[in-house]
Amino acid sequence: xxxxxxxxxxxxxxxxxxxxxxxxxxxxxxxxxxxxxxxxxxxxxxxxxxxxxxxxxxxxxxxxxxxxxxxxxxxxxxxxxxxxxxxxxxxxxxxxxxxxxxxxxxxxxxxxxxxxxxxxxxxxxxxxxxxxxxxxxxxxxxxxxxxxxxxxxxxxxxxxxxxxxxxxxxxxxxxxxxxxxxxxxxxxxxxxxxxxxxxxxxxxxxxxxxxxxxxxxxxxxxxxxxxxxxxxxxxxxxxxxxxxxxxxxxxxxxxxxxxxxxxxxxxxxxxxxxxxxxxxxxxxxxxxxxxxxxxxxxxxxxxxxxxxxxxxxxxxxxxxxxxxxxxxxxxxxxxxxxxxxxxxxxxxxxxxxxxxxxxxxxxxxxxxxxxxxxxxxxxxxxxxxxxxxxxxxxxxxxxxxxxxxxxxxxxxxxxxxxxxxxxxxxxxxxxxxxxxxxxxxxxxxxxxxxxxxxxxxxxxxxxxxxxxxxxxxxxxxxxxxxxxxxxxxxxxxxxxxxxxxxxxxxxxxxxxxxxxxxxxxxx
Amino acid sequence: xxxxxxxxxxxxxxxxxxxxxxxxxxxxxxxxxxxxxxxxxxxxxxxxxxxxxxxxxxxxxxxxxxxxxxxxxxxxxxxxxxxxxxxxxxxxxxxxxxxxxxxxxxxxxxxxxxxxxxxxxxxxxxxxxxxxxxxxxxxxxxxxxxxxxxxxxxxxxxxxxxxxxxxxxxxxxxxxxxxxxxxxxxxxxxxxxxxxxxxxxxxxxxxxxxxxxxxxxxxxxxxxxxxxxxxxxxxxxxxxxxxxxx
Ligand SMILES: Cc1cc2nc3c(=O)[nH]c(=O)nc-3n(C[C@H](O)[C@H](O)[C@H](O)COP(=O)(O)OP(=O)(O)OC[C@H]3O[C@@H](n4cnc5c(N)ncnc54)[C@H](O)[C@@H]3O)c2cc1C
Ligand code: FES
Numbered sequence: 001x002x003x004x005x006x007x008x009x010x011x012x013x014x015x016x017x018x019x020x021x022x023x024x025x026x027x028x029x030x031x032x033x034x035x036x037x038x039x040x041x042x043x044x045x046x047x048x049x050x051x052x053x054x055x056x057x058x059x060x061x062x063x064x065x066x067x068x069x070x071x072x073x074x075x076x077x078x079x080x081x082x083x084x085x086x087x088x089x090x091x092x093x094x095x096x097x098x099x100x101x102x103x104x105x106x107x108x109x110x111x112x113x114x115x116x117x118x119x120x121x122x123x124x125x126x127x128x129x130x131x132x133x134x135x136x137x138x139x140x141x142x143x144x145x146x147x148x149x150x151x152x153x154x155x156x157x158x159x160x161x162x163x164x165x166x167x168x169x170x171x172x173x174x175x176x177x178x179x180x181x182x183x184x185x186x187x188x189x190x191x192x193x194x195x196x197x198x199x200x201x202x203x204x205x206x207x208x209x210x211x212x213x214x215x216x217x218x219x220x221x222x223x224x225x226x227x228x229x230x231x232x233x234x235x236x237x238x239x240x241x242x243x244x245x246x247x248x249x250x251x252x253x254x255x256x257x258x259x260x261x262x263x264x265x266x267x268x269x270x271x272x273x274x275x276x277x278x279x280x281x282x283x284x285x286x287x288x289x290x291x292x293x294x295x296x297x298x299x300x301x302x303x304x305x306x307x308x309x310x311x312x313x314x315x316x317x318x319x320x321x322x323x324x325x326x327x328x329x330x331x332x333x334x335x336x337x338x339x340x341x342x343x344x345x346x347x348x349x350x351x352x353x354x355x356x357x358x359x360x361x362x363x364x365x366x367x368x369x370x371x372x373x374x375x376x377x378x379x380x381x382x383x384x385x386x387x388x389x390x391x392x393x394x395x396x397x398x399x400x401x402x403x404x405x406x407x408x409x410x411x412x413x414x415x416x417x418x419x420x421x422x423x424x425x426x427x428x429x430x431x432x433x434x435x436x437x438x439x440x441x442x443x444x445x446x447x448x449x450x451x452x453x454x455x456x457x458x459x460x461x462x463x464x465x466x467x468x469x470x471x472x473x474x475x476x477x478x479x480x481x482x483x484x485x486x487x488x489x490x491x492x493x494x495x496x497x498x499x500x501x502x503x504x505x506x507x508x509x510x511x512x513x514x515x516x517x518x519x520x521x522x523x
Numbered sequence: 524x525x526x527x528x529x530x531x532x533x534x535x536x537x538x539x540x541x542x543x544x545x546x547x548x549x550x551x552x553x554x555x556x557x558x559x560x561x562x563x564x565x566x567x568x569x570x571x572x573x574x575x576x577x578x579x580x581x582x583x584x585x586x587x588x589x590x591x592x593x594x595x596x597x598x599x600x601x602x603x604x605x606x607x608x609x610x611x612x613x614x615x616x617x618x619x620x621x622x623x624x625x626x627x628x629x630x631x632x633x634x635x636x637x638x639x640x641x642x643x644x645x646x647x648x649x650x651x652x653x654x655x656x657x658x659x660x661x662x663x664x665x666x667x668x669x670x671x672x673x674x675x676x677x678x679x680x681x682x683x684x685x686x687x688x689x690x691x692x693x694x695x696x697x698x699x700x701x702x703x704x705x706x707x708x709x710x711x712x713x714x715x716x717x718x719x720x721x722x723x724x725x726x727x728x729x730x731x732x733x734x735x736x737x738x739x740x741x742x743x744x745x746x747x748x749x750x751x752x753x754x755x756x757x758x759x760x761x762x763x764x765x766x767x768x769x
Contacts, residue, residue: 033583034640036672037591096653098704100664122649124665130590134668138697142649153637176629178535205585206591239558240587240606325590326607327553419565 003027003405004398005170007157007212008190010038011129011384012367013392014136016188016398021143025399028407030152030172030185032207034238035137039192040206040387043129044246044320046111046121047094047388048381049087058118060084067382070115070280071347071375072483074225076518079354083373083382083389090389091122099135100124102316111316112251113380115280121381126246126320129384155181155214155365157191158414160219160363167362171412180412185405186362186398189216190391193346193368197468198426202343203235203244211417213369214463216350217470217505222359224371224500225348226467227475230378231435233284234303235342238327242342245303246320248381249332250277252312253465255306256288257336258297267291282377282484285341288437302336313446324345341435344385347374347484348471351502356394359504364398366390371500375481376519422461425468426453432472438489442476470503470510477501477512513518524549526610527572528559530580531621535630544572549610556598556620557584557606560632579599582632589736592671595678596632597621602678604736621677625685626701633665646716648697654704663703667744669737670696676731682724689724692731692741699744702751714752722753 004020006013010032020027050063053353063084068077095101095108101122102109110119114248124131143149152172158180159171169184189212195202196209217223233256234249235242250256256277257264267287277284288301305317311332313321324332350358352372358365366372367387374382377515432445449469453462478501480494481487499514528546533540546560563569564579571577585593587606599619610618626634676692677683683691698717702710715739725745732741 033585033593034672037583037585037593039586042586042588042590098650098654098664098700100661100668100700103661104658127665127669131665131668134670134700135699138649138701141644143650145644147649152642153640188583206587207585207589238588239554240561243588319685329553346762418567420567423565 001405002402003185004395004402005030005185005187005405006190006368007031007170007172007187008038008192008369009035009131009151009153010040010190010192010367011136011189011386012387012391012394013188014133014140015388016190016366016395017149018136018139018143019392019395020399021140021148023149023399024150026150028152029140029149030155030157032154032156032175034153035095035133035140037205037207038133039208040384041130041133042204042365043384044126044244045248045251046123046128046381047091047115047132047384048113048120048379049091049122049385050084050120051088051091051108051110051122054110056118058120062118063087063116063120064197066116067373067379068375070379072377072493074482074500074517075373075374076354078518079373082354082393083386086389087385090385090392092421094127094132094135094388095122096320097135097139099132101128101131111248114247114250114278114284115275115379117275121251123248125315126248126317132384132388149307153252154350157215159215162219162360165359165361167360171410173412173414179366180410180414182408182410183406186402187364188356188368188391188394188398189350189363189365189369190416191369195343196422197429197464198343199422200240201242201426201430202369203232203242204344210464210467211460212469213349214460217467218463220360220505222351222502222504223349223467223470224351224502225376225474226471226503227433227478227501228347228376228483229343229433230281230347230484231285231341232281232344233288233341235344236337243323243327244342244344245324245337245339247278247281248317249303249305249320252316253308254303255307256284256301256303256339258291258301259299260294260297262357262431265291265297280377280379281344282486285435286486288341300338303332303339304336305332306334306336308333311479312346321372336347345378346472347371347376347378351500355397356390357397358493362403364394366394376485415460417460417464418458421457422464424463428452429468429471433475436486436488437475438487439476440516441474446472446476454522466505470505473510473512474501474503524611525616526559527617527618528563529586529617530631531619532580532631533622537608540628543577545577546572552609552611554610555606556610556618557594558607559585559610559618560584560605560620563572580632581630586604592673595623595673595675597623599680601696602675602734604673604675607736623674625678625683626674627685634673639672639677639693642694642720643697645714646690646694646720648694648699648701650701650705651709652706655706660703663747664700666739667696667700667703671737671741673736675734675736679730679734681730682726683729687724688720690742692745694721695741695744695748696739698752699748702748714755717748722749
């Protein structure tokens with residue numbers, strides 16, 4: 001029997017499953033929780049495509065240029081070209097599946113988003129992810145009923161067996177029965193970002209523990225660009241996490257200010273008269289960081305949305321307003337909201353080719369867990385796009401040369417991560433991988449992670465420390481500033497480093513090398 | 524503020540439940556039941572209120588922001604989302620957490636809600652062809668798509684039980700969205716299944732309306748779905764598509 005395994009049922013996993021099913025290929029859709037609970041439902045602001053419905057003469061070429069520029073030319077041009085060429089079809093397909101994106105007479109309405117001069121972001125108020133996911137979930141149900149998609153909705157990825165660079169099988173744990181299954185067959189990893197390395201400090205879900213990434217790294221899967229972590233400028237702390245205030249708030253007219261000598265200083269507008277508050281996220285977060293260090297600006301940075309029209313609040317941001325009132329007990333239409341940068345997106349991840357192959361034959365990756373499309377800094381609205389398109393592309397690749405699929409119940413030793421080790425690792429990583437980095441902080445963090453690694457910790461914690469260490473090493477070795485990676489000791493871009501930082505585990509060691517961003521090197 | 528978090532627990536594989544109390548102290552007024560559970564589980568050695576060792580509490584959570592439905596449970600007797608249940612709002616020091624009762628308990632506060640998803644399959648809720656979105660229907664489709672499939676509406680419903688013929692409110696938003704967007708050819712089968720599994724079993728108590736964590740206007744969706752699927756005409760809700768116009 002032939003079948004493909006997909007781990008993760010967010011937008012990338014669902015897109016992969018639907019693409020396989022449409023082509024008559026069966027798949028197992030494995031996830032620790034049902035799709036309704038995946039991080040993708042949190043996406044707020046929108047999804048990008050140069051649909052040019054707003055009379056601004058937008059073009060695919062400009063979407064390509066903005067994506068390359070936003071990512072500081074770290075992604076391969078070929079990958080970004082395929083993505084942006086296909087974006088209009090990807091978004092229209094979601095619309096045809098019934099995602100209620102805002103439209104008028106069948107034409108999608110687009111909004112402004114960071115790092116892009118033209119309106120290019122399709123949206124559904126500030127619940128775009130939820131709306132897209134609902135449509136994809138309903139579509140997948142059709143194939144579940146026909147047997148082409150088989151759900152494993154409470155199954156955790158637990159291990160992987162690789163021989164001579166080829167995937168043999170993956171191991172998953174049924175969290176209801178505690179039984180382990182070994183599944184052979186081509187496998188697509190769609191497990192999302194590594195939030196769990198920064199528990200409580202990200203805008204994402206607790207479900208994306210990062211364990212899957214740690215296990216894969218330990219098994220010899222190559223990762224790339226782990227130093228590129230996006231701090232979203234406008235987040236607020238609520239208990240247990242950072243809550244995002246979508247970029248749409250600024251896209252619709254929200255302004256950032258800080259009090260300077262008792263006057264409101266719109267620091268983004270002063271410094272960047274063209275894109276103003278809508279500069280790419282890395283720039284905004286860094287400017288917020290700098291401005292707060294100035295002695296004449298002692299207070300918080302505020303997001304001022306009080307000038308937005310009642311029409312915008314009603315038709316475009318009603319749910320965002322409701323959410324801010326519910327969690328902060330403040331009405332953003334009446335008073336500015338204090339905001340600060342929070343960890344939001346991982347540009348780095350499993351290294352994949354344009355076809356989403358990894359360095360292991362039979363293993364593919366897509367969505368936020370993969371390092372693709374976003375370079376040194378992701379543009380808002382490009383990640384839903386990258387996940388939807390990446391899932392489909394991975395599925396197309398995984399359909400070729402399918403080995404036999406099998407499922408077997410096995411006994412397996414699974415170790416458990418300890419809350420205190422997780423918390424220590426988080427503190428170490430935050431120490432090294434903050435918005436502003438330097439060799440002293442990074443070396444200190446590496447020293448601490450080395451000590452933690454040598455302590456008597458569980459196997460999974462050891463793997464986690466190893467992957468965290470690889471991220472610190474990557475940040476230390478990249479002796480330049482680019483996108484979200486800002487080094488105070490190397491504040492300028494250096495094109496010697498217009499390369500991917502590729503890391504691979506080898507025994508207790510981590511091998512690190514730089515390869516050109518558009519390398520044709522065979523994966 | 525010092526709270527006693529009282530949890531109705533059950534060990535994995537057991538059929539017996541037991542109550543265990545935990546002490547939780549916080550200075551933060553906005554702490555929720557989810558904050559308390561996260562904090563208890565992050566203690567290196569969890570002990571109950573009398574100092575006896577206790578295993579970590581099993582519960583489900585994901586978004587911590589009222590957007591995914593994972594953390595539904597009974598909180599002081601009413602179904603709700605743990606991440607939405609601000610402890611200070613209850614005005615008392617004892618917070619009782621129990622698993623939802625309408626679903627089989629797996630362990631502690633985790634229940635098996637797979638029946639929710641199975642029922643949607645039985646109802647054949649999908650588009651056979653692609654949708655034909657009209658501007659008028661987008662708002663209705665949006666509102667329906669907000670449903671979290673958390674199960675709170677089923678927990679409170681006097682007529683729903685897992686495995687029964689009546690599937691309850693959680694199927695209505697999905698039906699409403701699809702009926703709003705599908706072609707007439709697809710209508711018939713879904714209408715038949717809807718009548719059998721929703722319309723004929725609903726006693727219109729509308730307890731679901733008050734309990735929905737997303738405050739979805741379940742009555743409006745119900746009126747729309749009934750109008751479209753059962754009466755084959757516009758309901759009194761202004762959103763319903765006129766079938767005759769198709
Ligand atoms: C608050 C917020 C707002 C955002 N807004 C936008 C936006 O407006 N536009 C945009 O383009 N992007 C946005 N993003 C980013 C975007 O939502 C994500 O990058 C994207 O949804 C990722 O999709 P995914 O399929 O890769 O993974 P996810 O949706 O994260 O899904 C991961 C899946 O993997 C499963 N999983 C994880 N670990 C395991 C494991 N060990 N075993 C088994 N299963 C596992 C999970 O159960 C889940 O099903 C936002 C993100 C956040 C947090
Ligand atoms: S954790 Fe998502 S709704 Fe509570």
